[in-house]
Amino acid sequence: MRHPASIAALALVVLVAGCTSVNPYYDAGKPHHTAQGFKNNYPPNPAYLRPPSGFFEGWAGRLKNWTSDGSERAPLAPIATVQPDLGFIHANKAQPALTWIGHATFLLQTGNGVNILTDPVFDQRASPLSFAGPKRQQPPGVALADLPHVDAVLISHSHYDHLSVDSLRALYRQPGGPPMLFAPLGIDLWLAENITGGEKAHITRLDWWDKAAFRGLDLQLLPVHHWSSRTPWDRNETLWGAWAVTRPGFSFFFSGDLGYSKDIQDIAARFTGGFDLAAIGIGAYQPVWYRNSHVSPDEAVRIHRELRVRHSVGMHWGTFPMGQERLDQAPRDLATARAAQGIADDAFFVMRHGQTYRPPPVAR
Structure with missing residues (x-):
């Protein structure tokens, strides 16, 4: 049975009024800028456009993500987890390492003493509501309270499965001081309003191709094909990347x-x-029109090859039911794609929640 307030609350989310936006960072010389927000560099793939007959199916899928417990997309076998190696994580200062917390949330240890979190979401739902929206199917691989001090946070875009108010507020209050928050244009304003209480010293905003120096690292925001929104009325008002x-x-x-x-x-x-x-997304690729927003495992392997990545980890699967495929379908399709494209099993693989991967040294 649904929570008795769920219908009213969902209606409230839909009815939140929005005004016509003005892009405060608008630069007429940049093609991806618009007066109201931002747009992609390239047109969508026509093969992935949703047919008119799929309109109601698309909305039915969205409603299913919001109102179901995800059981109809249950994995064919339990998704195994591991206990995080907290001793290594807390002691590690000199070795590059990547720990999967879940979905798009990773702890990246850069090998020069810097701890970075990507898209930190520790919530039980990828949603503004506590009782509706995509429900977490696996606990975070590392609890928020068990993290080492986080020096920086990288935010890719504004969707709820990538941008969490509660998670960021907790990180901002972490012992030892807040992390530096690196965000695409527009999300910096949201962070100042919702996370930092107006303080901007710990927020760095970037446009596509902008680069920020941080403790011996270069952090660069790169253009990709996606979109942004947190309400029905703010589509593409903030940048993604x-x-x-x-x-x-x-x-x-x-x-x-x-x-x-x-x-x-x-x-x-x-x-x-x-x-x-x-770390490359491999989930939420069914139905096919989702693939103008998310890549399939086959496309993820193509990205791995074209970017000349030595070792890739698949993400955006197994945590929140965002697409219509089963939660463990992506790893199986990834294995098929690897074989078809001649990529070794250890060159593009999936991790378990809580697992830490230490890439082998590369001879330069």
């Missing part, structure tokens, strides 16, 4: 959410040496 984290001897790519586009080739042209490590 992928991230590159680089320093001499180590490089990392975080895809955020993306549909496959020529942006990948544009990124590859700037990062000619490739990446040592990447």
Whole structure:
């Protein structure tokens, strides 16, 4: 039975009024800027456009994500987890390491003493409501309270499965001081209003291709094909993007959410040496029209190849039921895609919630 207030609360979310926005960062010289917000560099793939007959199916799928417990997309077998290696995580200062907390949330340890969280979401639901919306199917691989001090947070975009008020507020209050929050244009204003109480010293905003220096690292926001919103009336008012984290001897790519586009080739042209490590989305690709927002495992392997990544980890699966495929379908399709594209099993793989991966050293 639904929570008795769920219908009214959902209606309230839908009825939140919005005004016509004005993009405070509008630059007429940048094609991805609009007077109201932002747009993608390239048109959507026509093969993935939702047919008119799919309108009601699309909305039925969204409502299912919001009102179901995810059981109809249950994995064929239990998704195994591991106990996090907290001793290593807290002691590690010198070795690049990646720990999967769930969905798009990773603890990246860069090998020079910096701890970075990507898209931190520790909530039970990827939703503004506590009783409706996509429900977490696996607990966070590392509890928020068990994290080492987080030095920086990378935010890819504004969707609820990537941007959490409660998680960011907790991180901002962490012992030892708040992390630096790196965010695409527009999300900086949301952070100041909802997280930092107006304080901006710990917020760095970036446009596509902008680069910020942080404790020996270069953090760069990269263009990808996606969109943003937190209400029905603020679509694309804030920017979205992928991230590159680089320093001499180590490089990392975080895809955020993306549909496959020529942006990948544009990124590859700037990062000619490739990446040592990447986290690339592989879930929420069914039905097919989701693939203008999320890549399939086959497209994820193509991204891995085109960006010349040495080792990639699949993310955006197994945690929240965001697409219509089963929660464990993506890893099976990833294995098929690897074989079809001639990629070794250990070059693009999935992790268990709580698992830490330590990429092998690369001879330079």
